[in-house]
Amino acid sequence: MISLLAGLDKALSRLLVMLVAAIVICVCWQVLSRYVTQTPSAYSEEIARFLLIWLGILGSAYAYRTGAHLGLDLLVNQLPKLLRRRIEMLVHILVLTFSLAVMVVGGICLMALAIDPGQYSSAMEVNMAWVYAALPISGSLMAFYALAALFIPVEEEQ
Template identity: 50%
Template sequence: MNSVIKYLDKTLAAALMLVMASILLCVSWQVISRYMLKDPSSVTEELARFLLIWVGMLGAVYAYRTNSHLGLNLVLDKMSPVYKRMTQVLIQLLVIVFSALVLVFGGYELVDLTLELKQISAALSINMGIVYAVLPISGILLIIYSLVNLSNLFSGKVLETTTQESV
């Protein structure tokens, strides 16, 4: 199980690097075509926008996995170890419920609707269901990582929070 999670971590990190590099190339070409060639490319503008959606959602999953997401730890740090662990379990369960209902179920419904209606993007002419597919994907990944966190909590490990000094 641990090797599967490590593989998932590496795949997610590689996907994020690839998407970020793609955004960099798209935006660079957009600037070159607009100001040097005087003929702006509409395809790269839309592609960069769609890639930004994907990097935002997958980046949130990566931040959640590495515990580097924005969080308010003042209250949690002042709790006794027993209440701290109970609160962390509750947080993981809430993340699972939110991810399942909103991201996986709601995201699937959105993808299904856009595929059924054949909603096509203006410049790229791709189905918008492909763009929205990141919602259930990120929801599934969040659920997996929450289950890993719950497993760690029940096995006695403490979930470390990343502070600004360690980033």
């Protein structure tokens, strides 16, 4: 299980790096095509927007896994170790519940809404369900990471 987590962490971090690189390339192309060739690209702005959506949503799963999310732990750090661990478990349970109920189920419902009437992006004519797919994917990752945090002690992972 720990090796699966390590592999997933590595794959997700590489994917996030590739998304950032793709955004940089896309935006650079947009600037070059607009100011150098005087013919702005019709697709690069929309591609960059969709990549940014995927980056932000998948990045939230990675930030949760690495503990990089913003948190107010001033009070929690003052508590005894056992109570602090119970509060951390409660937080992981809340994250698990949120990620399954809102991100996975809600994301799938959002995808279904985009597929049924055929909601397409304006420039590239891409079905918006592909863009919305970031929600259930990231929610599944967050749920998996929350389960791992609940059942695998931090000491075992390191």
